[in-house]
Amino acid sequence: MTAPVLSVRDLVTEFDTRAGALRAVNNVCFDVMPGEVLGIVGESGSGKTITGFSIMQLLDKPGKVKSGEILLNGKDLGRLGDTELRQLRGDRIAMIFQDPMMTLNPVLRIDTQMIETILAHRKVSHAEARQLAEDALAQVGIPSPAERLKTYPHEMSGGMRQRVVIAIALMLEPDLIIADEPTTALDVTIQSQILFEMQRLLSNRNMGLIWITHDLTVVAGLAHKVAVMYAGRIVEFGPVSDLLDRPAHPYTRGLIDSIPSNASHGKRLTQIPGMTPNLLNLGKGCPFRPRCPRASDICASDPETSSTGDGRTVRCHNPIEEGLDDTASAT
Amino acid sequence: MLAYLIRRFGQSLLVMAVMATIVFFGLYMVGNPVDLLINPEDDLAAQEAAIRRLGLDQPIYIQFLQFLKGIATGNLGVSFVHNTPALELILSRLPATLELAFFAMLLAILLGIPLGMIAGLYPSSPGSRVIMGGSIIGFSTPNFWQGLMLIMLFAVFWRVLPSGGRGQTTDLFGIPVSFLTLDGLKHLILPALNLAIFKIALVIRLSRAGTSEVSLQDYVKYARARGLSEKRIVGVHILKNILIPVVTVLGLELGNVIAFAVVTETVFAWPGIGKLLIDSIGLLDRPVVVAYMMLTVFMFVMINFFVDMAYSMLDPRIRIKAGKS
Ligand SMILES: Nc1ncnc2c1ncn2[C@@H]1O[C@H](COP(=O)(O)OP(=O)(O)O)[C@@H](O)[C@H]1O
Ligand code: SF4
Ligand SMILES: [Mg+2]
Numbered sequence: 001m002t003a004p005v006l007s008v009r010d011l012v013t014e015f016d017t018r019a020g021a022l023r024a025v026n027n028v029c030f031d032v033m034p035g036e037v038l039g040i041v042g043e044s045g046s047g048k049t050i051t052g053f054s055i056m057q058l059l060d061k062p063g064k065v066k067s068g069e070i071l072l073n074g075k076d077l078g079r080l081g082d083t084e085l086r087q088l089r090g091d092r093i094a095m096i097f098q099d100p101m102m103t104l105n106p107v108l109r110i111d112t113q114m115i116e117t118i119l120a121h122r123k124v125s126h127a128e129a130r131q132l133a134e135d136a137l138a139q140v141g142i143p144s145p146a147e148r149l150k151t152y153p154h155e156m157s158g159g160m161r162q163r164v165v166i167a168i169a170l171m172l173e174p175d176l177i178i179a180d181e182p183t184t185a186l187d188v189t190i191q192s193q194i195l196f197e198m199q200r201l202l203s204n205r206n207m208g209l210i211w212i213t214h215d216l217t218v219v220a221g222l223a224h225k226v227a228v229m230y231a232g233r234i235v236e237f238g239p240v241s242d243l244l245d246r247p248a249h250p251y252t253r254g255l256i257d258s259i260p261s262n263a264s265h266g267k268r269l270t271q272i273p274g275m276t277p278n279l280l281n282l283g284k285g286c287p288f289r290p291r292c293p294r295a296s297d298i299c300a301s302d303p304e305t306s307s308t309g310d311g312r313t314v315r316c317h318n319p320i321e322e323g324l325d326d327t328a329s330a331t
Numbered sequence: 332m333l334a335y336l337i338r339r340f341g342q343s344l345l346v347m348a349v350m351a352t353i354v355f356f357g358l359y360m361v362g363n364p365v366d367l368l369i370n371p372e373d374d375l376a377a378q379e380a381a382i383r384r385l386g387l388d389q390p391i392y393i394q395f396l397q398f399l400k401g402i403a404t405g406n407l408g409v410s411f412v413h414n415t416p417a418l419e420l421i422l423s424r425l426p427a428t429l430e431l432a433f434f435a436m437l438l439a440i441l442l443g444i445p446l447g448m449i450a451g452l453y454p455s456s457p458g459s460r461v462i463m464g465g466s467i468i469g470f471s472t473p474n475f476w477q478g479l480m481l482i483m484l485f486a487v488f489w490r491v492l493p494s495g496g497r498g499q500t501t502d503l504f505g506i507p508v509s510f511l512t513l514d515g516l517k518h519l520i521l522p523a524l525n526l527a528i529f530k531i532a533l534v535i536r537l538s539r540a541g542t543s544e545v546s547l548q549d550y551v552k553y554a555r556a557r558g559l560s561e562k563r564i565v566g567v568h569i570l571k572n573i574l575i576p577v578v579t580v581l582g583l584e585l586g587n588v589i590a591f592a593v594v595t596e597t598v599f600a601w602p603g604i605g606k607l608l609i610d611s612i613g614l615l616d617r618p619v620v621v622a623y624m625m626l627t628v629f630m631f632v633m634i635n636f637f638v639d640m641a642y643s644m645l646d647p648r649i650r651i652k653a654g655k656s
Contacts, residue, residue, distance in 0.1 A: 058555055060547075090558030097556075102549035107571045107647060116567075117557045152647040168557065 039223030408618030428603030447538025541573030582638030
């Protein structure tokens with residue numbers, strides 16, 4: 001059995017705000033195997049981005065990892081010094097940010113930003129670094145890469161910029177890439193182009209990928225496993241097709257039902273009622289309770305994560321079971 | 332581009348004309364230079380000859396027409412006092428002022444940007460508080476008082492630096508400069524610092540505001556996510572972004588530095604055009620004052636023009652594209 005590239009154990013990340021401690025990531029656990037794509041799904045504000053930045057050890061103040069372990073190839077990133085972390089970032093573990101318009105420095109040319117990344121990690125000449133950068137651009141499908149290298153970010157479209165960022169992430173062959181909603185800011189057509197490109201690029205590599213998105217359809221096409229996040233917790237986890245076919249958590253069910261193509265024509269789209277909870281006053285009990293169609297008295301206490309076999313876990317008192325009517329309350 | 336240049340040029344000519352007219356008639360109303368210029372001991376015939384020689388016997392509008400005629404032939408008039416062409420007089424004093432202004436700007440950049448960046452990167456550290464407190468004092472006390480304080484501390488108490496004058500000069504391409512000799516450099520430090528204090532305080536504020544804004548940008552976080560060194564992130568990624576507003580404002584301030592040199596040159600007896608202006612106003616030496624004003628406007632126009640150029644060079648997003656259309 002191979003060892004996971006990344007192993008996140010009981011991760012808790014908090015923001016010490018004036019109104020109290022805001023727990024943005026709450027007891028999150030997952031593994032990413034080499035060559036595996038993990039999708040993290042959830043509404044905005046559910047803690048996906050903060051999970052990513054916790055792994056990168058790049059939280060903005062006052063954010064802080066309170067407890068838990070983040071093991072990259074068995075090395076606990078939380079125990080590393082600044083220099084060791086700097087050496088890992090961009091080299092062994094890369095991140096793709098959400099908005100390609102804001103990610104690249106507007107006053108530096110593409111070649112400057114690519115070459116500086118290579119030179120920060122590899123002892124190669126400037127010319128070799130440039131060649132590497134050019135190859136990386138060609139690989140992600142950017143036409144005439146040598147000329148593109150000499151342009152500034154603002155001279156490129158959003159899709160092109162995100163390709164550049166993907167090229168930078170792949171360039172040094174990292175063990176793990178964290179992609180935080182990399183296509184959310186792009187047009188639908190560009191989005192599917194990039195997804196297609198990503199699948200092609202991943203096929204012959206052995207790197208782990210965490211693909212963060214709020215869009216379940218994206219996950220269906222790309223990921224091997226899915227973690228569904230709600231209010232900072234992973235409420236359901238499992239292999240992608242299994243989880244999408246037979247969701248156990250009412251929240252996952254709600255997300256699936258609100259995908260437009262799943263509703264038959266003429267029928268109203270189902271939506272999860274209510275709003276994402278305020279993390280500052282969650283209160284006791286299951287955070288999904290106010291919006292949950294299956295809520296019962298027992299939900300006044302916070303459910304534990306329980307394994308349901310086949311590598312699946314769910315965090316719910318009344319999970320939907322196969323064969324049962326999945327909207328009625330189980331009690 | 333050409334249309335832009337022509338428009339710029341036309342505007343500046345207009346400003347210079349308006350300026351010259353106002354100053355010409357303004358000084359006429361302040362007083363009659365004749366009272367200051369001629370020797371009351373002389374007999375009447377000699378006095379009248381002197382007045383006629385200066386053209387001051389004519390009514391003011393005739394004097395103004397004479398002045399315009401002079402300009403048309405590139406002649407800004409002759410100093411009443413020194414009896415040399417006004418422009419020549421100013422140009423002979425210009426290197427001293429330019430040297431002072433240049434070193435003041437250099438100090439503003441070399442001290443202001445690093446101090447401002449430190450204050451922006453570590454806003455709550457004691458060092459940053461000292462920097463920001465210092466910049467408030469720099470802003471809020473009068474420039475001449477700052478000059479007197481510098482003289483008191485460095486020239487009177489500690490006796491390490493001279494209190495005035497230009498010191499020993501050497502010729503650089505035929506222009507006398509102070510900074511190449513040790514004595515000249517010592518004379519330059521205090522006036523340059525005095526002239527720079529306001530600008531240092533200004534650059535500190537700009538750099539701090541820019542740094543704290545830029546360091547929150549995604550591209551800085553992304554630079555960290557790529558494993559770049561802190562040195563490169565601060566020295567390239569942040570610095571290059573804050574330079575845009577700093578260079579713009581400093582460029583526009585360059586004109587102000589030359590204008591403010593009037594105060595510093597007076598306090599430190601620095602023989603530049605600022606001191607010449609004050610002396611000339613005192614003596615109602617109209618040709619010199621008018622020529623000074625016109626030259627200053629001209630410099631402002633040129634400076635603004637070069638700032639625009641520098642700005643578009645620093646910020647690729649507004650770069651004027653040549654040969655691509
Ligand atoms: N700098 C911050 N200060 C305080 N709270 C924050 C900060 N950044 C994020 N949060 C909180 O953390 C929670 C998770 O945010 P995030 O991970 O960005 O959600 P998403 O799933 O949309 O990526 C949100 O409720 C947000 O309010
Ligand atoms: S624990 Fe209760 S409230 Fe929470 S999701 Fe399950 S059924 Fe709904
Ligand atoms: Mg997010």
